[in-house]
Amino acid sequence: MKAWRVHELGEPRTALQLEEVPDPTAGPGQVLVKVLAAPANFPDVLLCWGEYQIKPPLPFTPGVELCGEVLAVGDGVTRFAVGDRVIGNPNLPGGGFAQLAVMDEANTFAAPSALDDAEASALSIGYQTSWFALHRRTQLKPGETLLVHAAAGGVGSAAVQLGKAAGAKVIGVVGGADKVEYCRRLGADLVIDRHTDDFVPLVKEFTGGRGADVVYDPVGGDAYAKSTKCIAFEGRILIIGFAGGTIPTPGLNHALIKNYSIIGLHWGLYKQYNQQAIADCHEELTRLADSGAITPLISERLSLADVADGIGRLGDGSTVGRLVFQP
Template sequence: MKAWRVNQLGEPRDVLSLEEVSEPTAGATEMLVKVLAAPANFPDVLMCRGEYQIKPPLPFTPGVELCGEVVSVGDSVTKFAVGDRVIGNPSLPSGGFAEFSVLDQNNTFPAPSALDDAEASALSIGYQTAWFALHRRTQLLEGETLLVHAAAGGVGSAAVQLGKAAGAKVIGVVGGPEKAEYARKLGADLVVDRHSEDFVAAVKEFTGGKGADVVFDPVGGDAYAKSTKCIAFEGRIVIIGFAGGTIPQPALNHALIKNYSIIGLHWGLYKAYNQQAIDDCHVELTRLADAGLVKPLISERLSLTDVADGIGRLGDGTTVGRVVFQP
């Protein structure tokens, strides 16, 4: 089979190589799946660089989520059968950027019938992360104002849709007019282009001076620092990641004085501490997809041969929305 492999760490364009390799072997609780679609995610960029918290042994195939068709199952698999269309997180080092991959049944879910292969492939990490951030960690309420940074990105776009589905007023912050248009298509009530506008002033004007009740921050750095200037009384800032490259050093006296909360979310930890919460989240996301309330917007549907360029552009910050590769 064909698979993209990283033989040494570095920038995605430099280290990704399309190779002919043997099909991976599924263990007792795993399934071999034919990859139908695999989206690009920022962790794929970090993994190529050796900067992600998970560091697969070299050589490895990146691709942290996919939609696939079950080809064979291990002896202990009870949740799925050959022929099932599923989504989930591959068992590294056999990631999703290949013709075949391996999924453990505990990291696998039925693909929602309301979504096509590309859409379904993008419903796992980004939407689960956003759902946990908005509903489990910050308890976003109907009528509250949600500020989403990187609103045209993978996890940010999920937060915009889930915020609207929860009845919140959503402000999306993006970088550039093309990304602004994408955020509007997602349903954001107000879109702010940080290249030409000050989102702090925009948030204060939109909320009549109150500020944002919840800030969804996968960027860090300046995005976090400025968010503390427009956070509402009893507001919550949920930290998703640091795509901007700078980890903030929060002034806790400021959080005390303004009475807001700083909340962390590492979605992957739930696999170790509360798998049932992940399973329940997928049921809710499927319900929302069936109701037409969430639907990943796929900006690019590319072939398997385009992986190195697509992941490279994601690392450069020039992609818009979800980029999905279909073998």
């Protein structure tokens, strides 16, 4: 099969090499899938850089989620059969940017019939992360105001749709006019271009001076620092990641004085501590997809040959919305 592999860490455009490699096989408790679609995620950039929390041995194939068709099942697999269309997370070092991939049964779920292959492939990490953040780590309530940073990105776009599905008013912060339009298509009530406007006064104006009840922050740095200036009484700041490259140092005295919470989310830990919660989340996301409340908005559908450039553009911050590669 063909697969993109990293032999030496570095920038994705140079680190990724398309190679012919032996076909993988499904071991006990695993399924072998033909990759139908695999979206670009920021963790794929971090994997190439060697800065992700998981560091697979070299050489490895990135691609942390996919939609695929089951070609074979290993001993002990009971939930899937050959021909099933599934989504989930492949087993690194053999990621989804390949023609074939292997997944553990526990990390594999039925693809919602309401979504096509590209849409279904993007329903795993981003939507699971955002659902856990908004409904488990905090409880977003109808009528509350949700402020989403990087709202045109992978997890941010999911947070916008899930916030609207929960009945919240959603403010999206993005960087660039093209991302503004994409975020509006997601359903945000107010979209702010951080390249031209300071979001702090606009959030205060939109909320009548109250501020945002929940802040969804996958960026860190200035995004976090400014969010503390427009957080509501009893507000919650969700720490999702640090795509901006700077890890904030919170002033805990400020959290005390303004009476807000700082809440972290590491979605991957649920695989270790509460796998059933992930299964329950997938069931709810499937229900929302089937009802039309959420649909991953795919901005580019690319071929397998485009992986290196697409991941490189994601790392540069020049992409808009979700990029999906379809072998």
